[in-house]
Amino acid sequence: MLGTPKRDRRAERREATRAEILAAAWDQVRAEGLTSLSLRDLASRVGMQAPSLYSYFDSKHAIYDAMFAQGAQEFLEAERAVPVTGDVLRDLQAGARMFVGFCSDDPVRYQLLFQRLIPGFEPSPESYGIAVDALQVVRDRLAGAGLTDPRHLDLLTAVTAGLANQQISNEPGGDRWVSLVDEAIEMYLEHVDKRTKQKGTRK
Amino acid sequence: MLGTPKRDRRAERREATRAEILAAAWDQVRAEGLTSLSLRDLASRVGMQAPSLYSYFDSKHAIYDAMFAQGAQEFLEAERAVPVTGDVLRDLQAGARMFVGFCSDDPVRYQLLFQRLIPGFEPSPESYGIAVDALQVVRDRLAGAGLTDPRHLDLLTAVTAGLANQQISNEPGGDRWVSLVDEAIEMYLEHVDKRTKQKGTRK
């Protein structure tokens, strides 16, 4: 017998402004670099003076933290949207395409989520928890595809992270390495299959 | 009939001090992060006041530039020290071990040389030239091993950069991904050999 939740127009408004500030913050770091987030510039982007931002965020790090949570949430949803068909090759390729695309689509988001670039910043437990959940989804998916050997998992993350990294570092916005994802996963699976069979037959 | 080059004790002293400042700069960025190089702190590390640094470097960017040149020189020498035996697998493994080790041994050097992290900084043509030379040595070595297909080269750089990247981001100082280098190169060569043969037989 729950009725419609009471709307709080003031809280809605506040949340909308917070989202607006975050969107402007993403714009700024994409333009100036992740470490060059300035509260003055950010405020002017949303038509405020710098001190007004403190009504919405306790500090600059709190803004980074909210950005981290947002990026992790996006990653979690993108991960969940990857279809599972049971065809190991196709499924792995789809997952890797998602990951490399996710990273190369937004390099600063990649830097914020997966690298330690901002001196003195680390995400709050709540924000980090979202990222942990997302990585667990990845692990479950790979286990479902029969991949459990930790070293093989490390090899896979290296291959996909390497493609993303090269794309971002050497040809941002392009697809020179993105277009190699399917072939790289083929290469990886040929190798892993072989090793697994060898182990099996030698038993 | 060239005699011993005239020694200039003043110039030698100056060069020694420059080297001392650069060493202290590396210490600082390793401790505080690449983007957190402060002239005040740097000066205090070498027992100077900040303005005195301007007797040795024109600006902060000039210090970054000298660091870039130094790192590129180290990379060039490390690259030239990799032995070539003619055994493609062993040679590729040796080259990849060197690269991944070079990167993971000093993450900030890796960031300075291979990523674009410092807002507004790019190396001078002279410094950049050293890096270009080093990459040409790599390319020549790979061509000598029969690797010329551009996409296969891109795949190789992705694999090695990925190993280095994961090592640095997830377990700095360890060898979890470093220890995968030889296997990764095996995987890569199995794949490339197969593709090359296929192309050949289908002709």
Added chain:
DNA sequence: GTCTATATTTGGATAGAC
């Protein structure tokens, strides 16, 4: 909630005495 004003710190860089 937003502003102005300001505190405080820190940064790179320059002038000029010694």
Added chain:
DNA sequence: GTCTATCCAAATATAGAC
């Protein structure tokens, strides 16, 4: 070459009026 003194700009953050 090194120093002190200083400039100038920019940063985060706070106090308090409205």
